Amino acid sequence: MLTKKQLDLLEFIHKRVQRDGVPPSFDEMKEALDLRSKSGIHRLITALEERGFIRRLAHRARAIEIVKLPDAMGGDAQAFTPRVIEGGAVERPHRARPVESVDAMELPVMGRIAAGVPIEAIEQVSHHVAVPGAMLSGSGQHYALEVRGDSMIEAGINDGDVVVIRETSTADNGDIVVALVQDQEATLKRFYRRNGMIELVAANPDYETRVLPDHMVRVQGRLVGLIRTY
Template sequence: MLTRKQHELLTFIHERLGQTGVSPSFEEMKEALELKSKSGVHRLISALEERGFIKRLANRARALEILRLPEAIKTTPKSAKPSVAPVQQAKVLAAANDVLDLPLHGRIAAGMPIEALEGQNSLSVPAALLGPGEHYALEVAGDSMVEAGILDGDYALVRKAETARDGDIVVALIEESEATLKYLRHEGKMVRLDPANRAYDPQRYRPDQVRIQGTLAGLLRRYH
């Protein structure tokens, strides 16, 4: 069952497609639903995807596909143009300038662990770089993940998560005080955090020493 806001958003997107054949932008969706930020729109879209109402198209940036509609909104709006494709084929194309403001929580080490600073800053990120879920950003410090294409000064876009699979690149909080960005591995009863730089050695900890705070969802690089 959809929440009221999820239902409103799906209805709004469906009606706009029926009227114009083009989806509303994040800004238009935010205003239509009277939300405070486009991050709220992103959370609603993620929830609709998780419930199987829409799907992100893997090979088309900023594109979604509507898979199904609740019975309450399956009736095509009277203003719909007859040439518009059926809802199963309708493409929801987000505007190219749709961005989200992610919380920017200081710096994270891609070398030896350093303190992850909590901050009040934010980072504007293209919505197309993010998948479902809640996200935040961290500035990368160090060079131990360079062989994975993660450079000093990059911004790691992190999906909040408390668990991860072996081989995932994770934000690991060590001893509740220091955070690092590494590949996650399990080695017997130990947790191993692997760098992606031959100059660095793996780090091994007891499970009670490590807490997963998220998995890497993307990178943002600024060129000066």
Template sequence: MLTAKQHELIRFIQQKLEDTGISPSFEEMKEALDLKSKSGVHRLISALEERGFIRRLPNRARALEVIKLPENSVMGASRPSATPASANDSVIAAHTAKPVAAQPANDIIDVPLHGRIAAGAPIEAIEGQSSMPVPAALLGPGDHYALEVSGDSMIEAGIFDGDFALVKRTETARDGEIVVALVDNEEATLKYLRKEGAMVRLDPANGAYEPQVYEAGRVQVQGKLAGLLRRYH
């Protein structure tokens, strides 16, 4: 079941596609739904995508395709009141939505910046109140935050000191994924996650560093790496 804002957003996207053949920008969606930030738009789009109502066309920041619509969101559709509803009528295919080649766009959303994360020995992950602009095309479904990388233990994975790690919030991760791991509820580090029975091994990507091995109860996954930003001076 969709929320009122999710209903409103998918109706707006569908109407924009029908009227112009181009999906709306984040700014247009923010204004249409009277939201305070583009981050709110991103969360709504992620929720609709996870529920299978829309999809983002790859490598295009502004290419949205409506796959299906809630029944009461179909544009210009009417239904005789005498016709009984069935379980299959909860959603219907949006045949009027035609995939289109999106025009170039640079939608940007603000992602919370939570301080620095160690790519070396663990250091404190500082919870800050700042944010940083991130191209929406770099973020998939889910809630994200950014951390500045400190250290060189992940350089063989292409992660360098001063990079900004874009992290998807999650408390679970598969073996071999790069995660933000909180150790003893005090220190956080960016490492490959390896599970070994009752133990957890946090592997660096630099031969100069040794793996860190802890009892599983001492390590909490706080997110997994979704992307990187690098600033060139």
């Protein structure tokens, strides 16, 4: 039996993982549940872990996987599968296409993306990676990028992980996007549009928010999934 706060937190984490492919940060959890400090979130996370609803991944900042859902959320341990997967790369020609395993696609890994100081824009295809078809949400093309840097660690995105991106030129406030700055530098950040300016926000307090004029930033895609590397 879960308390209301525990259930609220589990539902919030579940919705964010389903939407973004990564769990929310502790600050986002604290704000969503209207708590005054992160210590309350730590207690709720520990309680959910002890009851077997979530699992925290070792050596990964803010990395949480949902193991099962309670009946109140219409889930069961057999039916529920987290969208965060472990990865393995396979050399293939360039194009997303079905593979022999059930409901899976191979996506081209289009070089590296900076989760830190922006680096040179997306490079050529280096290899392919297989991802579940359910991760490829919405219409449009999908591709993968290897993450370099630690500015998104509180969103569960770590150096060396592979992110799955759906191509789009638009984004809502709070989305994690591939942003192209001045048509030269690509970076992975949370996106906010305010008063004609674009804010690219890191999920690491060591990095400052970048505030740029609207015309200097172009959205190249939105994060829909994450493949963790170990």
